[in-house]
Amino acid sequence: MPLSKYKLLWMLCVLAIALVAINVTVMVLTRNSLPRRVMAHARQARNASVVAIGNSLIAAGFDESAFDSGMGVEKERGSVNVGLGASSPVEQLLLFRYARSHGMHPQILVYGFYDQQLTEPLKFATRDFIGNRDMLYYVEPEYGLHFYQLSPHDRAEFELMRHFPMMVDRSAIWAKVELLRRKLAQTGMPAQQVNRFGRAGDFTLLEARDAAEFSRKCEAGTREDLITPINELIRQASEAGIKVVFVEMPMHPSHLSVFYDSPAWNQYRGHIQSLLVAQQVTYVDASAWEAGEQMFADRLHLTEVAAAQFSKRLGNLLRESQIAESQSNRDNKAGAWPIHGQ
């Protein structure tokens, strides 16, 4: 029996209702997605005097209460960690702006980074906007677009997708399916080491393949300026009177020996240090602060114990340097900033 056009239109209406229902369901299920939780945390900590920003290395490595104890500040005026896993400097800039626009007036911005994060150009496609990066769809999307390149096709796709929750938060639902898939794949297999970010072994994929590739990246980075969102973060923080501290995050001993103990990294580090110090940014090299393998949950992230150690030491260092700075200001000497903590 042939289907009439009229019936087909009605079926499409039912399909449209089903799609609206899926969008509403996704909106409800993702109202507490991780980026939104980080944003809520920023809103609740508007009295914070220190804001820590970065990717998962900060999210896992910056312990607010340990930092506050090292810095000697009370919890109410202490620090807030708005680090977001798997985020690029664009999302980190947006989070900083979000915190500021919701009443936060910190005195210090701590920015944690690793490898060539400060100089690697950002080229995205809409397929990259999954996971925590989906906040690019809903936190100042037009402003964010100034800091990364999209092809005309992806730009049009971005514009269309950002209006539909099931497109914006598509990965939040997929993540649950993926977790189930991983669980099923583990049946009868030797247990894999996992942590809050995923399978520990996967994080070696975020490192360079070998020392030669890492050196090539360092050499390329040594010819580059800081990427625009990083410069913009520094500029906006400095204009607001916020002291900016860039921290080379503690790295796994293997990462140090394979990649950081090289002339290429030393040259690259010197390059970014000079670019940062020229903008009155304090540079703290904490890459070797945690020496033991047992202090790392995987090749990149600190354990909770190590995070507390690192954060307390960082807080201590900043407190001492602030004291030194105020003394030098009193004595009218050259400032104690920048510091190069070892």
Place this chain on the structure above:
Amino acid sequence: MKILDWIKHLLEYLGGAQDDPPPGFSVALSNIWFWGLWWGLLAGIIFIFSGQSSKFIYIDF
């Protein structure tokens, strides 16, 4: 074999390859609610597996 043939017929009907339903399956092509929701269900299944091809390794979201 009869059951397999019936399932094959049903799947072909649901997929649009056959115009007539298998015996005992009373949903006609003119049932707007069934077919509208069936497409919605297919859209939902595509949706929940949409990240499968990504190389995303973080699952912290």
